[in-house]
Amino acid sequence: MSTAFVETALAAGLTQLEPEERNPMLTTTYGTGETVKAALAAGATTVVIGLGGSSTNDGGMGFASALGYRFVDDKGRVLEGRGCDLEKVACLFPDRGMQKRLAGVRFVAACDVASPLYGKQGAAWVFAAQKGASARQVEKLDDGLKHYDEVLSRYCGKEIGRLPGSGAAGGLGAALLGLFHAEMESGIRLLLQTDCFRIALERADLILTGEGCLDVQTSMGKVASGLLEEGRKRGIPVCAVAGCVKNRREVERMGFHTVWAASPEGMPHSMAMRPDVAKENICRAVAGMLSSLRE
Template sequence: MKIVIVPSGFKECLDAEDVAAAMDRGVRRFDPSINTVVIPMIDGGEGFVKTIINIKDGIIVNKKVTGPVGKKIDSYFGFYQENGKRIAVIEMAAVAGLKLVPHDERNPLKTTTYGVGELIVAALDFGIDHILIGCGDSGTSDGGAGMAQALGVQFFDKKQQPVQIKGGEDLLEVDSLLAANVDSRLKNISIDVACNWKNILCGRKGVARVFGPQKGATPKQVDVLSSALEQYAGAIQNETGLDVRSLPGSGASGGLGAGLLAFTNAILHPRFDIIMDFINIEKEISTADIVFTAEGSLDFQTPNGKIPSEVARIAKTSHIPVIAITGTIGEGAELNYQAGIDAYSSIIQKPVSMESAMINAPKWIEESTYSALRKVAIGWRMTDQGILKKVSL
């Protein structure tokens, strides 16, 4: 029997490698003879740089930059060489991720992507030809304006006075911007971005309304942020002619996608397309008996390009059953049945504190995987005994 384990990480808790290891332990606890293929996945968020650098045998370049709440932090980017090109890999989660925002400071009106711009400048100083950026697990919603300022973009209010963007709320003051002084070295390199292709910047399904609450925004703050990003989009259009409001990926990482489109000429890609260039899972999935996947929270957003739904999409082309292990089950989780996930379960079996859940996550992931296989075994026995003639999922 062959089981393929293809999880993402549990945000702010475990990276994909840790989740995969726990699931593998659960399978081996059920039956040590099972052939397991373990493929930890990245989605542009936490672990993006280190996973790719490990695959490409590159190096990590450490850099002190501005964190999401405006304080200096230790961050990094990756570097490797391939086909004569010098390539930098940047992970926005490592400089402006939600994990870096203290719980008592989680207000996306006041967090910044300035450090992302500083990492881009640091990569340019390193003499690179290409930049690969992973967008995911962000703790910011400033539309990438902080990053833009670090690259040389200037913002002005109605009186043509400079505006310093320290968070999303400052975009309400922006009446115009000047992009002429953006770091000229950006013209000589290419930038590819792995992002959630379905996230857009503005409107009813804009990033402020969909993801703002996850980053600590109250309903009133969501309204403020939504208006601020609309104001920002107008200024971008007036300066560059580009309407970023509803472009695919423009809302990625709190609108960082929009800033990258407007000021760096980056090309945004569905994150799974980029990742599949580095990690080939299709062959292994097509020969599996069961596929296990995982995510920190399974809800209505999961089918929109997140790893469990993409894994399920691939599995369904070969009619392979998919089981998802999740930290929490959120609103609209049942939509994942339509996305190809045949069954899912939460590792949390009783009311617990978030702190306790995070501490016990590895053990509970293992137990949940073991329990899921015991349930599968019941189905096999019932089928063998003729009780279940055919199972249709």
């Protein structure tokens, strides 16, 4: 059995785009689907897809299109499967040949959020603005996701949009759950189950973790909180570095040994998101943290 790991943050990630390119009405998960297709061609029978850090809000239509599905409007025109197409979907059709190819494949969606597809806690309202959507576009995307869910749920024979995680990665979770029968798993739980991670923990004196923003949501099943819990069990101090830290008192009460913000105060978010700048900021923060621990 061969397992492939596909990272949405790289195949359709927000940090892969310049600020002026970020528009969830137009971005697509098609590249993530192409990556999975390549993994299948290489012999993968299990595909683990990391849901997080996406630039998209297409409901996973791009992903599904790359794997043979056709989404059409009420005039029979095939849609590209972008965020702007959500409200236009009338029905969808699978590719029978691809369906046979996928029959023996196990899909696992690694996810750290339980967001539904639409609504105030859904993909558009919670995440689309940070992906470049205006207030009007957020409303339009949410309306589109609700309509898309009606079509998707009718096709699947069950309601998809209210399933936990269906709103992950701009709705890619919904396509994975409905069309590819994916198992939704906690990303940190999958990591903790690996032999290499257990071996690393046995040798560790310190755990260093982090995420884009440390805030009250960090405790809700995210990687940093999972590592913090594991550190507690083993008596290993856990330090965290993040792009920014919000509600610092609440974050510190979670039990981290120390918490550092990588981005200098006042640095524009667009600048901090640049890979070269982020790398420099993180290296500086980690060096400062380790230096303080030696004192």
